[in-house]
Amino acid sequence: MISKxxxxxxxxxxxDIKAKAFLLFTESGKSYEILKSIKVEKSSKSIFKxxxxxxxxxxVITPNISTYNxxxxxxxxxxxxxxYKEENRQMIITSGVLQAIEQDLLxxxxxxxxxxxxxxxxxxxxxxxxxxxxxxxxxxxYKLLETLDEKLRKTFKEVLKLAIEIGREGRExxxxxxxxxxxxxxxxxxxxxxxILNPFAGHNAKIFDKDVKGTxxxxxxxxxxxxxxxxxxxxxxxxxxxxxxxxxxPSGLGARHMAAADITKNTxxxxxxxxxxxxxxxxxxxxxxxxxxxxxKNAILFD
Ligand SMILES: Nc1ncnc2c1ncn2[C@@H]1O[C@H](COP(=O)(O)OP(=O)(O)OP(=O)(O)O)[C@@H](O)[C@H]1O
Ligand SMILES: [Mn+2]
Numbered sequence: 001m002i003s004k005x006x007x008x009x010x011x012x013x014x015x016d017i018k019a020k021a022f023l024l025f026t027e028s029g030k031s032y033e034i035l036k037s038i039k040v041e042k043s044s045k046s047i048f049k050x051x052x053x054x055x056x057x058x059x060v061i062t063p064n065i066s067t068y069n070x071x072x073x074x075x076x077x078x079x080x081x082x083x084y085k086e087e088n089r090q091m092i093i094t095s096g097v098l099q100a101i102e103q104d105l106l107x108x109x110x111x112x113x114x115x116x117x118x119x120x121x122x123x124x125x126x127x128x129x130x131x132x133x134x135x136x137x138x139x140x141x142y143k144l145l146e147t148l149d150e151k152l153r154k155t156f157k158e159v160l161k162l163a164i165e166i167g168r169e170g171r172e173x174x175x176x177x178x179x180x181x182x183x184x185x186x187x188x189x190x191x192x193x194x195x196i197l198n199p200f201a202g203h204n205a206k207i208f209d210k211d212v213k214g215t216x217x218x219x220x221x222x223x224x225x226x227x228x229x230x231x232x233x234x235x236x237x238x239x240x241x242x243x244x245x246x247x248x249x250p251s252g253l254g255a256r257h258m259a260a261a262d263i264t265k266n267t268x269x270x271x272x273x274x275x276x277x278x279x280x281x282x283x284x285x286x287x288x289x290x291x292x293x294x295x296x297k298n299a300i301l302f303d
Contacts, residue, residue: 002123002124002125003030003031003034003117003123003124004034004037004038006115006117006124006125006126006127007024007031007034007035007038007115007124008038009127010022010024010113010114010115010127011035011038011113013113013127013129014056014112014113015056017111017113017129019056019110019111019112019113019129020056020057020106020107020110020111020112021056021057021058021059021100021105021106021110021112021113022056022057022058022059022112022113022114022115023059023061023093023096023097023100023112023113023114023115023116023130024058024059024060024061024114024115024116025061025062025092025093025096025114025115025116025117026060026061026062026067027062027063027064027067027085027119027122028064028067028122029062029064029067029070029071030122031115031117031124032060032071032074032077035058035060057078057105058076058077058078059077059078059079059080059096059100059105060074060077060078060079060080061079061080061081061082061095061096061099061100062079062080062081062082063081063082063083063084063085063086063095065081068080068081078105080096080099080100080103080105081099082095082096082099083095083146085119086119087119089116089118089126089128090138091142092116092119093114093116093128093130093135094135094138094139094142095142096114097112097130097132097135097139098139098142098143098146101132101139106132107132108132108133108136109132109133110132111129111130111131111132112129112130112132113127113128113129113130114126114127114128114130115127115128116128137291137293140290140291141160141283141290141291144270144283144285144290144291145157148270149230151230151231151232152182152183152230152231152270154232155182155183155207155228155229155230155231155232156182156270158207158208158232159180159182159207159228159272160272160281160283162180162207162213162216162217163178163180163272163273163274163281163295164281164293164295165217165295166178166217166220166274166279167274167275167279167280167281167293167294167295167296168279168295168296170279171217171218171220171221175276175277175278175279176220176221176274176276177220177256177273177274177275177276177277178216178220178225178226178273178274179224179225179226179241179256179259179260179271179272179273179274180225180226180228180271180272180273181225181226181227181228181239181241181260181263181264181269181270181271182228182229182230182269182270182271182272183228183229183230183268183269183270184230184267184268184269185227185228185229185230185235185269187267187268187269188227188241188263188267188269189227189235189236189239191241191242191263191266191267192225192227192239192240192241192242192263193239193240193242194224194236194238194239194240195222195223195224195238195239195240196222196224196237196238198236198237198238198239199215199219199237199238200234200235200236200237201236203234204233205233205234206232206233206234207228207232207233207234208232212234216234216237219237219238220274222237222238223238223240224237224238224239224240224241225237225238225239225240225241225259225260225263225271226239227239241259241260241262241263242262243258243259243262243263244262244265244266245262246262246265246266246287247261247262247265247287249261249289250289256273256275256276257273257275257282257284260272260273260282260284261284261287261288261289262287264284264285264286264287264288265286265287266287270283270284270285271283271284271285272284278294279294279295279296280292280293280294280295281293281294281295
């Protein structure tokens with residue numbers, strides 16, 4: 001009955017640190033039933049006195065619509081439905097926090113306690129204190145993810161993970177930079193030209209394949225961009241992105257970043273750059289930087 005103690009200690013922790021909310025993530029609703037059973041136990045009486053709704057919100061978050069519909073009839077909790085079943089704890093929490101912020105239940109300055117488990121293990125195993133402000137960064141990328149269809153979302157997350165690895169590890173001890181251009185591939189190919197013979201020509205290279213990722217890391221040292229379709233096929237490397245020059249970027253960013261902004265302004269593609277000076281990863285959409293991350297400081301998004 002580890003789940004019961006995770007919930008009990010999570011609630012006590014929320015009480016001790018005067019958290020704004022207690023977030024309970026549940027797929028089937030079983031964890032919520034456990035919370036209810038603890039509530040009636042004598043030992044937790046004092047804690048639950050504090051838990052009246054205006055002091056500490058109990059937000060029960062589920063990706064399962066039938067669980068959500070059941071939760072809607074429960075008293076003293078706020079049910080939240082999150083659209084995607086995430087595969088790792090970080091993303092599960094981010095999706096719930098994003099939803100709670102969007103519904104004005106949480107503010108940037110709030111601190112909350114979350115309890116959740118591994119979706120596959122069907123039991124709770126994690127208590128986490130979350131300072132919403134730190135989470136805002138990943139919330140931005142999560143908001144972008146929400147606008148992508150399932151296929152593009154999967155590819156984008158894979159490329160972002162690879163870019164974070166490249167930014168963090170470099171190549172043989174040297175920092176390397178690169179550009180990935182994802183989606184709207186026909187348009188992107190028409191707005192670019194080869195700098196070298198395309199090493200991916202004739203291959204069905206998928207970004208999800210470990211060997212393809214290894215090849216990409218090797219090829220980062222050559223000039224030019226990697227072009228990837230929305231379902232994850234790497235169609236080209238060493239591609240020169242033509243620029244129309246109708247973009248504005250913060251000073252200090254050079255041709256690589258201008259090219260990434262430019263191509264996303266003039267096509268529907270998303271671009272991800274890794275800077276050779278420092279490894280910073282940036283995401284571009286519609287000509288703007290929508291997200292940036294220092295992979296040496298926080299690879300928060302994907303474990
Ligand atoms: N239009 C382009 N299309 C594809 N790749 C480009 C383009 N312009 C520059 N690059 C790539 O970016 C590399 C770095 O160029 P530059 O230093 O001017 O960019 P930067 O924005 O300062 O990037 P970094 O932070 O990595 O130094 C170039 O060697 C080239 O490989
Ligand atoms: Mn540079």
